[in-house]
Every structure is written in C-alpha cells, then in structure tokens.
Amino acid sequence: MSLEQIIKYEGDNSTFVWKHPIEDFNTGSQLIVHESQEAIFFMNGQALDLFGPGRYTLETQNIPLIGKALNIPTGGITPFHCEVYFVNKTEQMSIRWGTDSKVQYVEPTYQFPLSIGANGDMSLAVEDARKLLLKLVGTETSLSQDGLVRFFRGFLMTRVKTYIAQIMKSNSISIFEIDSQLEQFSDELKTRLGKDFSEYGISLKQFFVTTIAKPDGEPQYERFKELFFKQYADVAEAKIKQQVGIIEQETESRKMVIEAQGIAEKRKTEGYTYQQERGFDVAEKVAENEGAGNFSSAGIGLGMMAGVGGAVGSAVGGVFGNSIDSMTAPNSTQSNSQTQYCDKCGTLLTPGALFCDSCGASVPENNVCTNCGFKFIRPGKYCPKCGQQRGQ
Template identity: 40%
Template sequence: MAIGLDIVKIIKYEGDNNELVWKHPAEDFNTGSQLIVHESQEAILFKNGHALDLFGPGRHTLSTENIPLLRRITSIPTNGESPFHCEVYYINKVDIMDVYWGTAQPIPIQDPVYNIILPVRANGQFAMHVADSRKLLTKLVGTTTNLTKDKASELFKGILLTRVQNLLSDMMAVRQISFLMINSYLNEISDSIKSQVAPLYDEYGMEIVNFFVNSISVPSDDPGYIKIRNALASAKEKELSAKGTRAEMDILGYSYQEKRTFDVLDKAASNEGAGAGILVASMGMGMGVNVGGMIGGAMAGAMSNTMQGQLQQNNPAPVEEAAGEAECPSCGTRLPGRAKFCFNCGLKLGGDICPGCGKPIIAGAKFCLECGRQL
C-alpha cells in the first residue's frame, strides 16, 4: 500500500484471513487513484455513511465515469485529477474454516434412562464466509474499522449456544435418548443446529458453510456419571462371568441348568440335618420343571431316609449286598455292580455302591443321585 503525503494513489489491502472486514486508513483520494481488489476480496466505497459502488477482483481506476454513484456526490470535472473524500472497506470473502465453539457452562439435563441429572457439555467447529458485503457492513460492522473472525464469533455466540442447549434438551428429554447414546447422533444434531442458526447468520450477510458437533460429554468426576459408570461395569462383569460359565458347560457336554442343579444339591448335602433337605427341596420347586424333578426325586429319598441314613452312616451295609447289575446314572446303561466306569458313556464311578439303593456312586459325590442319601 503506497500512501503519498496528502493524496493516496494506490489503494489495496494484503492481510491474513482472520480479518473479515478492514477499513483503509486513508479517506482522501484522487479521481485517478487505483483501487486493487484481490481474488478473494470485495471493496465498497462509503460517502457520508452511504454505501456507494461495490468492486470485485481486479484493478479499478476511481473516476466519475466508472463510479456512477460517486458522480452524484462530487462536483469535480471528468478530466484531470481532483481530490475527493471517501471511505474504502475491504471484505474478505474466503471460507473461514476454524471457527470453534463450546458451552462455557454445563447444561443440566436429566438422563431419560437412568433418571440422573448430568452436567452435559458440547463443543465443535464450523466454517463461514461473507455472502453479502453490503448487508454485513450496514447491519453489523457500522462505523468500526474492522471485523475479525473472533469478534464475529463472539457476536453470534449467544444465539448459537441457545440453539445447542435447546436441541440437546429436546434429544434427551423429549426423544428419550440417553447420554450414553447421544454421541451416535452427532451428524443429526450438527445438521439440525446448522439449519436453525443459518437464517440468523444470513440476516447479517454471513453464510454457514458447514457445522460440526465434535463431542458431547460429561465431566469424569461428576457423581452422577460415576454412579452410572460403576453400575454398568458391575453389570458387564456379571454378564461376562455368566457367558464364561456357559461356555465351560458346552465344552464339558452338559447344560448350565444341570450344573446349577448339581451345585445346589452338593451344597445342601454338605449341610447336616434335615433342614438342608428342606432348603434344597424348596429351591428345586423354583428352578423349573426339569430341575425341580431332579431335585425333588433326590430330596424325596433324602427326606424319607433321614433317620435311617444317620444310623447307617455308623454301620454301613456291606458292599457285597449290592452285588449284581446297576444302572449308569448318566446314560442308563446296565453295568456290573462294582463297575469303575460306564462302558457306554465313560462316566467315572467311585467304585463303591450306595449302601441305601445299591446304585453306583459318582467319584467324589457327597450324596447318591438316585436316592439322595448322604455319603
């Protein structure tokens, strides 16, 4: 930019993209002055507060011949150079991509799933550019000498954050979307906010190119968030434990229901007295038809032979009394009375015979699966 002692000959602006509007410091020009406008710029001449001609990219000679509106307010001849007073504003038309925004204060919203009020925060960025230079200068800039990207963002901040708060409250409270799922709706939220704020920017000559919500979060030290996180962690741990037990049962070849039945019976058999039999019998009634039948059959024998079992523990019957055939408790195959394992399914037997019913005993068992007698 070259400035003479009194009159400016060359008028131009070469600044960075942070400046949306820049006013040339000189106000006195000659009719032959050269106005240079770069490809990404527009220039507007003002006289006494009135916007005159708008100049696009290129080199323009300021004269009353090519500036019709200037001719109306000057009485200078068309030939020769004569001074005139005017203001020149440069408008940056590039897309400003890195306009960041964020909620300064958290928004208290009740989670629709967990019924806990969470302090929700949101942040993101958007791009904008000047769409109407005249409208921007007359409605927003006024008499100020410049308008930066940060100043423009601050002017629209209140409008933008109000729309963000209303939309997040609508998504969680009205549409019943939990905070834990809200980030899967970022594209929908971004488009909705853009559609709401775009007309407001357009009113002042600005256009929203794109708008993004980068994240919606809650402070990690918030008590409500910690409560939800711990509850989910506990539920996940139980789920993984149950899946692991079921996988183990599939590998061993018997069902999870059978495993639970055996565990209950084994625990009850380790307790002394008839009370254990009553406990397990009552549990069997609530574990389904199949399991209840297994427990009921076993416990019925245990209850009916409680006293007899206590006497026989001190004087067990000779093994010879159970000589003969027996039945595998797993597959039902008929076996010799002293069989160590099932010839059909390979079930390992204890090598002993139940003194109560004469059936083979599973190795390590604390009661007979046939009659329920304690061993």
C-alpha cells in the same frame, strides 16, 4: 499528495472485514480487488457500489485543484467524504466455540437430572457483504475471527445449549451413548444455527461438536454409568455365547456330513449297500446271543439270517451249518454232500425231497448251479462261483 492513489487489500486471511486507511482519495484513484474478495465504496456515509475481483477507477468529487478552494469553508477538510471496505469471502475454518456453562437436562434412559457442556469448531464465510457491513461492522475499521465470535457469542451460547437439550430429548440419546452420536448432533445443530448466522450475512459452512463434557465424578452419574456398562457387558457376553453355540453346532453338522460322506465312499469302494451292512450287524448280534448255544436259538438265528441276503446270508449260513446238520442228520457221520438247501428260501431240505416243505419250490436235481455246475453246499440266492441267481 499524488493525484491518483492505489486502493487495495492489505489485511490477512483471518480477517473478515478490513477498512482501507486512506480516505477522501482523489477522483481517478485505482481500486484493486483480489479473488475471493469484495469491496464496498462509501460516499458521504452511504454504501454506493459493491465491486468484485478486478481493477476499477473511482470517480469522486475530490479534484485536487478545485478541492483546495472548496475546502476553505470547512477548514481544509473536504466535504466529500469517501472510504472503501474490503470483505474477505474465503471460508475460514477451525473457529473455536464452547458453552460458557453446563446444559441441564434429564437423562432419557434412566430419568435422572444431569448437566453437560459442549465445545467444538466451525467454519464461516461471508455470504452477503453489504448486510454484514451494515448490521455488524458499522464504523469499525476491521472485523477479525475473534471479533466475529464475540458478536455471536451471546446468541450462540443461548441457541447451542437450548438445541442440545432439545436434540437429546427428541432423539432419546443416552448420556452414555452420546459420543457415538456426535455426527448426528453436529448436523442437526448446523441446520438449526444456519438461519441465525444468515441474518447477519454469514454462512455457517460447517459446525462440529467434538467434545461433550460429562459430569464425571458426580455420585449419581457414576452410579448409573456403572449400571449401564454392567448391563451392556451382560448383553455382549450373551451374544458371544450365542455365536459360539451356533459355530459349534455348525461345526458338528459339518463333521457329521463329512463322516457320512466317508462311510458312503467306503461302501461304494467295498461293494456293499446300507441294507447289507445292517444285515452284518444283525448277524453279529445273533452270534453274540446268550442262547446261541442251544438248538432252538440257533434255529431262530438261522431264520433271521436267511433273509439278510447276498453276502450276509452266505457268511452267516456257514456259522450254523454244522449245528443244523447235527440236528437233522441220521447220524453224526453223515456227509455234507447229502445236505441240500432250497434255492428260493434257503431252508434245509429233507433228504430225497422233490419240493421245499417251507416254500413249495421245486428242488433241482443234485442241487447244482444250472449255469456253471457248481454244487451248492450252503443256502443262498446266488452262485458263489459264477454269481448267477439260484433257481434260474
């Protein structure tokens, strides 16, 4: 046996605790601890020192030359027992877990009893090496992932099933919506289970619920599942119809706005207003009147159209001019040049009158435009030649 020995970790990353096979090594032996590891030195059954990453010289009571004499009473076995345990502190992921039986609870939405299972994976890391070694490992030579899961399996199954039922009840999570709540489920279980692992020096880094085993095939569950999805489909269809109606309404509104803008642009281009356009409509209705063939209706139509103004009055006045002339002229051969109209109200004037017998306005001589001299032959408010307002 060499005087000094090298004590270092020779396990793998799936191991949490590994005991070095060399025991009762000599004083002056070298201890090498890697990063993400810790080493605990035991002397005569007691955990004396905890070493972090680095290289250390171990001081023991085992001195080879003297030890031979000291070992005679014990049959060659040293009375000074020493050993080293290495603890892997890396975060070990994808450690599988699963419930060993179904969780029984009452579905909160439809109030029927059912049973479900759950499984997933978790990530663990050693938080307190001394606590883990003393409470779980004891005199074992190693602690692997499978071994750790076996240690925790009893309380893990009990806690997980209890917490699942409590979370689903307190949050009123429907069995038909549980898949959308897996993240919330995982976070709450991690929070509740963290304290249980911490008591043994283990830190629960991550806890994921990846699958909820539903009671597919059970008649009661299938009946309520069909009811739920039918109700969901009806609500979804109603929302779609509502959205379609809103879109159609918005489309019709935009169409009306575009049409109104087009009409306004047309009026602007052609040079008439909304009131004038309404006047054209009135004139058209009067012209289509069944009584327009008799003289009384023609007189009423003329009175209505005289107030339309501008281009409408001029256009409509010509339609009825001949009919009125035939009513008031002394004979059918009377010339249009003898016919005069009031510049103010457009009423047909009595031949030779100096004032309008309708509005009382004075009649200008020869009924001509005072600006350009154009002789008016129809009623109106503006001169059709120069555009000046009549009567000024």
